[in-house]
Amino acid sequence: MSMSDAARTTTTRTRTPPKRTFSDVELDLDQLAESFDVPPSTSSSASSAMAIASSSASASSSSTFASPCPPHPATILITDSPASRSKATLLLTSKQKPKHPHPRTSMQHPSSSAPIKVGVLGATGTVGQRFLTLLAAHPWFAVDALGASPRSAGKKYKDAVSWKQSTPIPQGVRDVVVRECRPENFAQCKIVFSGLDADVAGEIEEAFRAANLAVFSNAKNFRRDPHVPLIVPLVNPHHLSIIPQQQALFSPALTSGFIVTNANCSTTGYVIPLAAMEKAFGPLECVMVTTLQAISGAGYPGVPSLDILDNVIPYISGEEEKIEWETLKILGGISTKESEVTSADGQQVVKKEVKTFDMHAAHPLRVSASCNRVPVIDGHTECVSVRFARRPPPSPQQVREALAAYTPEAQALGCPSAPCRAIVVHEEPDRPQPRLDRYYQDGAGVSVGRVRQCQVLDVKFVVLANNVSIGAATSSIINAEYAVLKNVVQL
Ligand SMILES: NC(=O)C1=CN([C@@H]2O[C@H](COP(=O)(O)OP(=O)(O)OC[C@H]3O[C@@H](n4cnc5c(N)ncnc54)[C@H](OP(=O)(O)O)[C@@H]3O)[C@@H](O)[C@H]2O)C=CC1
């Protein structure tokens, strides 16, 4: 985040209205306007599906677990209430009212009240820094060990890292000595989060899994493995059901070691609205996506300034193929069939249920991606057009409502790092924007805008996702929370 972003965040954090939840769906318009710093004159001209743009640009970049569902700085969709023209219904919240109060501060993890010790591999990198920032205030996880390259090992974290976050290095890790990424250096940990460079992630993560550690990885190495789930936590956390099959591949079978991967950051951002659309309207047939990807996606020091300033680079190696393939694994299901397999000792053939990722096979989905690097520091913007299988397709307004109402299981279940709103739907024609929207909810949700008719496919829209938060570290952390709640992590 740039210094100007940091300054904006600092000044506006104090202007954020007091804590509130969105359990009240019927609000007086003037009251609503007041809460969002909107002049009452703007709100009193209520019309169907009007948009209110707040002048408050509150976007917190701090890691806090004390603030349930912050009001969005920009847009709330409002419709007239038939009962009274002075009443409005918050479309964003009426359908996604949480089943229980948001648990961030209070919820214990199921096994005990003791913190779960975790390690961070690649702790000095762009994603590693985001992990440490988010984990500093985590209600369940306590950072116990940090790993990076042999260049950093042996140094205090503060001396090894080139810290680029807008908040200071968390006190708890400043003086921690960075270790080499070997399982014996992480013996106290139950979980390791990996922000390792893909050149080294494969071998290192494999060693940690073999040592019976639960590995939640951001690297691409295992995403295509047929026994490793590729999970976007706001879409397909149920793919964790493949883990016992992954563990059974080892002899003896692993008791607590496994690898779960995140998706590519651009894939993550746009599959969240795609999943919401499929949930509401059935399968998609075609998707076209053009990305505008931030520089931080390339890690540190990343793209040379002389290449990216005053420029757009219409190529990111391997990115288009990743988006096109990963989308199918994530949006597809898991099929189970009985197969004959050789027993672990090689002595007999036994019948066994085998799970396979179906790659959306029942409804073939064609995806075409075009990827560009743009001079933005954080936040990937993506322009997406979709065609539905169902005819006639839903209208843009139906799509907007479905997106706003989308409540992923991780959120309903109470994963502490899940956003209160998975998808914020903007009405203004010029949102979302990286500078304004990337840190809403600490970057844990996505922002969608410009939902409109597509003259070639059916509907098109723009989505913005914070590539380092929901595109990387936040997703890993929610995946781990979900795995803890589902007893997939052995505590
Ligand atoms: N940035 C993003 O938006 C996203 C990144 N990813 C993926 O996450 C991973 C991390 O990305 P990012 O943080 O951007 O990358 P960085 O280049 O910023 O960080 C890489 C990390 O890997 C460590 N490392 C390098 N070589 C070794 C080694 N031989 N042994 C142990 N550790 C090593 C580095 O340690 P040291 O400082 O000591 O060199 C550093 O901590 C990558 O796989 C990337 O593809 C995924 C989604 C989004």
Ligand SMILES: N[C@@H](CC(=O)OP(=O)(O)O)C(=O)O
């Ligand atoms: N390639 C992405 C970030 C990334 O590292 O992706 P992956 O984890 O799929 O290699 C970007 O440059 O924005």
